[in-house]
Amino acid sequence: MFYEYEDGSIKIEYEDYVVDMYGGCDYESIYTLDKENAEKLRKHLEKTHTGSFEEMFNEEFGSNMKKKSLEKELDRLKIKYTHFTWIG
Numbered sequence: 001m002f003y004e005y006e007d008g009s010i011k012i013e014y015e016d017y018v019v020d021m022y023g024g025c026d027y028e029s030i031y032t033l034d035k036e037n038a039e040k041l042r043k044h045l046e047k048t049h050t051g052s053f054e055e056m057f058n059e060e061f062g063s064n065m066k067k068k069s070l071e072k073e074l075d076r077l078k079i080k081y082t083h084f085t086w087i088g
Contacts, residue, residue, distance in 0.1 A: 008035030028086040
C-alpha cells in the first residue's frame with residue numbers, strides 16, 4: 001500500500017500472511033519518508049518513469065515490492081526513512 005499525505009510525506013507498507021520463515025505468523029513492514037526524502041525518491045523515479053508517484057513507485061519496485069529491494073535502493077540513494085516491522 002502506498003500513502004501520500006498532504007504534508008508531502010509518504011508511507012509504504014506491505015503485509016505477508018502465514019510466512020513459513022516466521023512459523024506461519026503474519027509479517028508487516030512499514031517505510032515512512034518525510035517530505036524532503038519523499039521528494040528525493042520522486043525525483044529519482046521521474047528519471048526513468050512517468051505517471052503519479054504511486055505509479056512510478058510500482059513500476060520501479062513492483063506492486064508487491066518483489067521487483068527490487070526498497071531498503072537497498074533508499075540506502076544507495078542516501079534517502080532517509082524510518083522502518084517498522086511487526087510479526088504476529
